[in-house]
Amino acid sequence: MTDPSQSESTSAAPAASGPGKGALDTKTSRSPSSFWSFLRNIFSGETETTLRASLEDVIGQHEAGTQDDMSAEERLMLLNILEFGQQRVEDVMVPRADIIAVEDQTSLADLFAMFIEANHSRIPVYRDTLDEPLGMVHIKDLVNWIAKAGDKVKTSKKPGTRSNGRSAENGAKPFTLSGIKLDKTVASAGIMREVIFVPPSMLAVDLLVKMQSTHIHLAI
Template structure:
């Protein structure tokens, strides 16, 4: 009996050991499966997401008619812009520094009101000495609230049967407003966001929504101000330009007679090429610039003076119409005649000798023979 009990006990022990080993093996296999699935699922999700994006892009680029397509042209444009949004950085949507309308912190209230009137903006950055030392922003709503509170007469409470226009107007005395007070003294400044130019536009939009701040100053690596970005600028990348009844339409490219164009220096080179035609070839000078003003600066290496004629592109003359110390503003683009075009092309393509003097052209050769 003792032997049977011992053998039974030994058998049970071996069975328990086998069960434990089996459970350990199952747990190990289960852990390996979970690890494998954990690696596969993100890949599958990324593949599904990528496939969905590609399918949507294919649907938007299809050449189906408007009746057969699932999207209208307006919907296609917005969806295409949404897909492109993750590739757009803040520097692509910002207003360049030269175009930023800002106000100095010691500016009096009357001058601030004039700036709001002339610019048409509802917000303006505030700086100390230069725009590289920003202090915040000022909102037109805060200015109006201040004016209303200062102009309102403090009267005792009296119950009247009815209020007339005269009694309502008598509550306000505009003479009580001190228009000489500065922005710093009024204490009306709000916070502004500071972001790098490399930040994604979608990330800035999310940050603006979270902080309820709709203006950001773009700061470069040296701490200087590169430009300004607003929530409206980012939204316009998706839905297109947003203009209200007070916005004056800016004409960037205006065609005159005989193929002459008067353009804003901020006009896009690609859009200008589409307007003028294939003969307007930007070439290597346009590889690193996007605007007409940038092209002229790239060719000259400096800001031109008013009235200067720049040979920026073969076959065309750029007449500088308006300029300030920081940038070009307006340019007239004049096409040359065929003879002038040939001479200009020869001047551009003729190699120079070792002494730095161009080789003789056919015209100069004929002239030397006659001499």
């Protein structure tokens, strides 16, 4: 299961490590625009195979000291592009034992508590076991549901009266959680969203493109 936005600090391209890769040289004399022009020259008219060869050749020239046109930061960016292009979903997915998910019969109160504890914005939903995933819940959909339920509670009370019997100023109806029932289940609340189902062998870069095109940011 993968969610590139959950550590809503997750980087699409993992940082390279090891001697010569971890340190960044921020003192570069070239402007960002010239670097992207440099990349466009490499990418133009290249097939996937020759593109990779071109990138590796440029990095090799820089390591050998024959390429003065690229800073250490730009070299690291190219290394990350090459490494990410080789990764598959199984390389970046959350291990099964670490998945934080809820059953579809979980109450909204328990779901809310789980969001607070997990500090995630999206939580997968399953039926019975993790082998039967149904979708996911986004925290803002839960908050919207609570807000709408609060509006219904307000309209059911007399205008200008608080829940403790005191009159509200200017006839305003204050929002309160006291009358909202959070015993509804995730399934019955109708707040589930779709997820993308992908094979572990799928290239991570292909999944990223699919997420961008479908606007679905959690895959199973």
